[in-house]
Amino acid sequence: MKFKVKYLITGIVVLSFCSIFYGFQIKTENEQKGNKFIGAGTVGLFLIAMPLFLFKESKGKKMKDYMLNKENIEKMQAKEAENKKKP
Numbered sequence: 001m002k003f004k005v006k007y008l009i010t011g012i013v014v015l016s017f018c019s020i021f022y023g024f025q026i027k028t029e030n031e032q033k034g035n036k037f038i039g040a041g042t043v044g045l046f047l048i049a050m051p052l053f054l055f056k057e058s059k060g061k062k063m064k065d066y067m068l069n070k071e072n073i074e075k076m077q078a079k080e081a082e083n084k085k086k087p
Contacts, residue, residue, distance in 0.1 A: 005056050009049055016044035 019041030027034030065072075 009052050009056065012044055012049040012052070016041040037061065042065065045072065 012045045019037045021041075023037030023039075023041065025034075026037070
């Protein structure tokens with residue numbers, strides 16, 4: 001059985017949102033513990049799930065195609081000029 005990264009990412013996101021929600025729920029009773037859960041959920045989302053997602057989605061893509069350099073600017077200008085000519 002092959003493990004898929006998308007299920008790992010989805011699990012981390014769900015657990016992070018649950019942690020944040022739980023932190024806000026218990027914050028009235030125990031503020032310090034609530035802040036820890038909120039912080040852990042935020043770390044899960046932005047320092048674990050997001051980099052994993054970006055790594056998974058950018059596999060096999062050339063960063064050169066997404067860079068704003070002179071060659072790509074000229075391509076965009078040529079496409080724009082071509083689209084303006086078409087009615």
